[in-house]
Amino acid sequence: xxxxxxxxxxxxxxxxxxxxxxxxxxxxxxxxxxxxxxxxxxxxxxxxxxxxxxxxxxxxxxxxxxxxxxxxxxxxxxxxxxxxxxxxxxxxxxxxxxxxxxxxxxx
Numbered sequence: 001x002x003x004x005x006x007x008x009x010x011x012x013x014x015x016x017x018x019x020x021x022x023x024x025x026x027x028x029x030x031x032x033x034x035x036x037x038x039x040x041x042x043x044x045x046x047x048x049x050x051x052x053x054x055x056x057x058x059x060x061x062x063x064x065x066x067x068x069x070x071x072x073x074x075x076x077x078x079x080x081x082x083x084x085x086x087x088x089x090x091x092x093x094x095x096x097x098x099x100x101x102x103x104x105x106x107x
C-alpha cells in the first residue's frame with residue numbers, strides 16, 4: 001500500500017512548468033486551481049489525472065489518459081481531500097489483478 005499527498009501549490013507549479021501554453025497565462029492557471037481539489041476531482045480534470053499518474057504509476061502515462069485513469073482508479077483504496085490537500089492510498093498490486101480477457105461480440 002502506498003500513500004501520496006498532493007498540495008495545491010505543487011500542482012500549480014507543475015501546471016505552470018508543463019502546461020502554461022495551454023492556459024496562455026499563469027493567471028488562468030491560478031483561477032483554474034482556485035476551485036480546489038474537490039472541484040477538480042469531481043469534474044474529472046485531465047490535468048489533475050495526468051499529475052497523479054505521473055507521481056504514482058508513471059508507466060500508465062503512455063496509455064490514453066482515460067484508460068490509464070480507469071486502470072489506476074481500481075488501485076485506489078482511500079481518498080481524503082480538502083481544498084488545499086489531496087491524500088490518496090493505492091495498491092499497485094491491484095493493477096495486475098484486473099487484467100481480464102475482453103469479451104468480444106460481433107454483430
